[in-house]
Amino acid sequence: MADTVPWRPKAGEIPTDPGVYRWRDEAGRVLYVGKAKNLRARLSNYFAPLPTLHERTRRMVLTARSVEWTTVGSEIEALQLEYTWIKEFDPPFNVKFRDDKSYPYMAITLGDEAPRVMVTRNRRIKGAKYFGPYPKIWAVHDTIDLMIKVFPIRTCSDSSYKKAMQSGKPCFPGQIGKCGGPCSQKVTIEEHRALVEEFVRFMGSYDRRVITQLRQRMGASADAMQYEQAAKYRDQVEALEAVLEKSAVVLRDSVDLDLFGIAEDELAAAVQLFSVRGGRIRGVRGWVVDKELDIATGDLVEQIVQGVYADSELTPAAVSEEPPREIVVPTLPDDAEALQQWLSERRGGRGTKLSTAQRGDRAGLARTAAQNAAQALMLYKTKRSADYTTRAAALADIQDALGMTEAPLRMECYDISHLQGTNVVASMVVFEDGLPRKDQYRRYTIAETTDDTDSMHQVLTRRLARLDEDAELPDVPDVTTDEVVEGSKPTKRFAYRPQLLIVDGGQPQVQAAKRAMDEAGVRDIALVGIAKRLEELWLPDDDFPVILPRNSEALFLIQRIRDEAHRFAITHQRTRRKRDVRSRLSEIPGLGPTRVNALLKHFGSVARLREATAEEIAEVNGVGPATAAAVVAKLAQTPTSAPATSASSAPEPDDDAIAETGPGTETGPGTETGTGTETGPASGADPATATRPGGPVRVPEVTADGPQRPS
Numbered sequence: 001m002a003d004t005v006p007w008r009p010k011a012g013e014i015p016t017d018p019g020v021y022r023w024r025d026e027a028g029r030v031l032y033v034g035k036a037k038n039l040r041a042r043l044s045n046y047f048a049p050l051p052t053l054h055e056r057t058r059r060m061v062l063t064a065r066s067v068e069w070t071t072v073g074s075e076i077e078a079l080q081l082e083y084t085w086i087k088e089f090d091p092p093f094n095v096k097f098r099d100d101k102s103y104p105y106m107a108i109t110l111g112d113e114a115p116r117v118m119v120t121r122n123r124r125i126k127g128a129k130y131f132g133p134y135p136k137i138w139a140v141h142d143t144i145d146l147m148i149k150v151f152p153i154r155t156c157s158d159s160s161y162k163k164a165m166q167s168g169k170p171c172f173p174g175q176i177g178k179c180g181g182p183c184s185q186k187v188t189i190e191e192h193r194a195l196v197e198e199f200v201r202f203m204g205s206y207d208r209r210v211i212t213q214l215r216q217r218m219g220a221s222a223d224a225m226q227y228e229q230a231a232k233y234r235d236q237v238e239a240l241e242a243v244l245e246k247s248a249v250v251l252r253d254s255v256d257l258d259l260f261g262i263a264e265d266e267l268a269a270a271v272q273l274f275s276v277r278g279g280r281i282r283g284v285r286g287w288v289v290d291k292e293l294d295i296a297t298g299d300l301v302e303q304i305v306q307g308v309y310a311d312s313e314l315t316p317a318a319v320s321e322e323p324p325r326e327i328v329v330p331t332l333p334d335d336a337e338a339l340q341q342w343l344s345e346r347r348g349g350r351g352t353k354l355s356t357a358q359r360g361d362r363a364g365l366a367r368t369a370a371q372n373a374a375q376a377l378m379l380y381k382t383k384r385s386a387d388y389t390t391r392a393a394a395l396a397d398i399q400d401a402l403g404m405t406e407a408p409l410r411m412e413c414y415d416i417s418h419l420q421g422t423n424v425v426a427s428m429v430v431f432e433d434g435l436p437r438k439d440q441y442r443r444y445t446i447a448e449t450t451d452d453t454d455s456m457h458q459v460l461t462r463r464l465a466r467l468d469e470d471a472e473l474p475d476v477p478d479v480t481t482d483e484v485v486e487g488s489k490p491t492k493r494f495a496y497r498p499q500l501l502i503v504d505g506g507q508p509q510v511q512a513a514k515r516a517m518d519e520a521g522v523r524d525i526a527l528v529g530i531a532k533r534l535e536e537l538w539l540p541d542d543d544f545p546v547i548l549p550r551n552s553e554a555l556f557l558i559q560r561i562r563d564e565a566h567r568f569a570i571t572h573q574r575t576r577r578k579r580d581v582r583s584r585l586s587e588i589p590g591l592g593p594t595r596v597n598a599l600l601k602h603f604g605s606v607a608r609l610r611e612a613t614a615e616e617i618a619e620v621n622g623v624g625p626a627t628a629a630a631v632v633a634k635l636a637q638t639p640t641s642a643p644a645t646s647a648s649s650a651p652e653p654d655d656d657a658i659a660e661t662g663p664g665t666e667t668g669p670g671t672e673t674g675t676g677t678e679t680g681p682a683s684g685a686d687p688a689t690a691t692r693p694g695g696p697v698r699v700p701e702v703t704a705d706g707p708q709r710p711s
Contacts, residue, residue: 003050005047005061015040016041018039019039020034024065031092032064037335083310095291104121105119105131105133106118106119107120110127110129110200113189114154117147117148117155117199132282133285147239153180156174169185170185204277256277258324260328262300262304262330264300265563267535270288270380271286271289273369274368274369288380302333322348324352328362332355391433391435393553402537409432411501411502412429412498413503414459414460414565415562418452425446425573426456427442427443429565441568444459446458452505460513464517502529502558510528510538588634595623
C-alpha cells in the first residue's frame with residue numbers, strides 16, 4: 001500500500017478557488033460531497049499519507065476511485081451547491097437525517113378564497129402558512145378551539161364550504177358555532193380575510209397588545225352598559241391568555257429565535273430544536289442524524305442548519321418557511337459568516353444572526369435542549385436495541401466478524417475506573433440475547449494496582465476463578481426485573497458461561513485479559529477489546545483491528561455494552577467516594593450522621609462542600625466555628641475528584657487485593673461515560689484500517705517499507 005491512493009490528481013490541477021467536490025467509487029456512485037474555500041488546500045488533506053488519516057476518512061478515500069470539483073464564485077454559492085448535491089445524490093458518507101416522527105402543524109390555507117385553519121402533517125400545501133410543530137395533535141386542536149373564539153375563521157372542509165356557498169345555507173360547523181367563515185353566512189369574504197390576517201399576525205408574534213386592546217374594548221363596553229358585548233370581550237381575553245399560558249415563557253416578548261441542542265457519540269447525533277416566538281417556546285422538534293465520518297461538531301452543526309432551513313420539500317427536517325432573526329447553536333462552524341449570509345438570503349435579505357448561548361436565559365434554555373437531546377439519543381439507542389430481529393442480526397454479525405463458532409448469546413464487558421490512580425474500581429455488565437441482565441452485574445474494588453492493564457488482569461483472574469461454580473448452582477427461573485436492591489444476593493450466580501468477553505480498551509487491555517484467561521486455562525470463550533476513539537475491535541492474537549461498518553447493528557450493540565460498563569463503573573466509584581467522605585467527616589468530634597447529612601444537604605454536593613470556607617460551613621445549623629474549621633482541615637486531607645487517568649506505576653499487587661461486591665443496583669441507563677483509558681496497539685502505532693461495504697476487514701499496517709501482512 002502506497003502512502004496515498006495511486007489516482008491522486010496533481011496538486012497543480014486542483015484550483016485554489018472556492019467550490020464543491022464529489023468523491024466517486026468505481027461504479028460512479030457519489031460517496032461524499034463537500035465544499036471548500038480553497039479546493040486545493042482542502043483536497044490535499046484527503047491525500048495526506050494514509051496512516052495519518054482518521055479511520056473513517058481513510059475508508060472513504062480507499063473506497064473512492066476519483067474526485068471531481070466545481071468552482072463557484074463565492075462561499076454562499078458553494079454552500080447552496082453542496083446542499084443541492086447532497087439531496088440529489090444522497091452520499092453514504094454525508095450525515096443522514098432520520099426523523100423520529102411526523103409532527104402535527106397548524107396550517108392556514110392562505111391560498112384559498114376563504115382561508116381555513118386546520119391540523120395537518122402535510123408540509124406541502126400550496127400557499128399555506130404553518131405554525132408549530134406541536135408535540136401532540138391534541139395540543140393543536142386545543143389551540144385552534146381557543147383561537148377561533150377570538151378570531152372566528154373558517155374551520156369546515158372544502159366540500160362543506162363549496163356546498164354552503166352554492167346553497168346559501170350555513171355549513172354544519174357554522175350552525176353550531178364552530179366555523180366563522182363566509183360559509184356561515186355571518187361575514188363577507190373580505191371581512192373574513194381581515195380576521196384571518198389578525199389570526200396569523202397573533203400566532204406569528206404572540207403580541208400581547210391584542211389582549212390590551214380587547215381589555216380596553218371590554219372596559220368601554222362595560223362603561224356603556226353593553227354588558228353582553230363586554231362579556232364577549234372577556235371570553236376572548238381569557239382564550240388568548242390560555243393560548244399564551246400553553247407556551248412556556250423563557251425570554252423577552254420581543255425575542256424570536258430557534259435554538260439547537262445536540263448530543264452525539266461516535267455513530268449518531270440527536271438534535272432538539274426549540275422554536276421560540278414572542279419569548280415563548282412554540283414548538284419542539286427532535287430527530288436523529290447518522291454520522292458516517294467522524295466530523296467535528298461545528299461541521300455537524302452546519303449540515304444540520306442547512307438541512308433545516310433549506311427547501312421543505314427536499315428534507316424531512318425542515319420546520320419553518322424561513323429562518324428567524326436569531327439561531328442559537330452549540331458550536332459555531334468554521335465558516336459561520338458564510339452560513340449566516342446564506343440564512344439571511346433564505347429570510348428574504350433580512351438579517352439572521354448565528355450565535356452560541358454564553359450566559360443568562362439563553363444558556364439555560366440551551367442546557368435544557370442539550371439535556372433533551374441526550375435523553376433522545378439514549379431512547380434512540382434503547383429502541384434500536386429492543387427489536388428482536390435487529391438483536392439477532394447484530395449477534396450474528398458479531399459472530400461472523402470475530403470468527404466465533406456460535407453467536408454470543410451471553411456477553412460480559414469489563415471497565416476500569418479511577419481518579420488519578422486512586423479509588424480504582426471495575427465493573428462487569430452482562431448482556432444476554434442482546435439485552436442487559438442487571439441482576440448479574442458485578443462491581444469490583446481494587447486495593448492495589450500498577451495501571452489499568454494490571455487492574456484488568458486482576459478482575460478477569462477473579463471472575464475466571466469462579467467460572468466453574470456456575471454449573472454447580474441450581475437452575476432457577478430468570479430474574480426479569482431491572483431493579484436489584486443493593487446488598488441483596490442474586491438468586492443464582494450466572495445463567496451459563498459467557499461466549500464472549502469484552503474489555504474496554506485496545507490491545508494492551510486485551511493482552512492483559514488474555515493472560516488471565518491463559519492462567520485460568522480458559523480456551524472456549526472469545527475475547528475482544530473495543531477502543532473508544534475509533535470504535536475498533538482488537539482480538540488478542542491479531543496485530544490489526546477489526547473495523548465494523550459504522551452503522552452496523554453489531555457495532556451499535558457492542559458500543560452500548562461498553563457504555564453501560566462505563567456507566568456502572570463510574571456510578572460505583574462515585575458511591576465509594578461519597579462513602580469515603582462521610583466516613584472521614586464522621587471522625588470529627590461533634591459530627592454525627594445527622595450533621596454530616598445536614599452538611600451535604602446544605603451544599604448539595606461534595607465538590608461544593610470542599611470549596612466552602614469555614615465561615616460558610618459554620619452557617620449550617622448545629623455546626624460551630626471550631627467544628628467548621630475541623631471540617632475544612634479534614635477535607636483538605638481527602639483526595640479531591642479529578643478527571644480519570646491511568647494509574648501510575650506501583651509494586652505488583654496481590655490477586656487477593658480485589659474485593660467483589662454485590663450485583664448492580666442501577667435501574668436505567670445514564671449519561672455518564674466511562675473512564676478507562678483506551679490505547680492503540682502495543683507498539684503505540686495507529687495502523688491503517690478500513691471496511692468494505694459488505695462487512696468488516698482487517699487491514700495491514702502501512703510503514704515506510706510497504707504494507708506488512710498479518711500472519
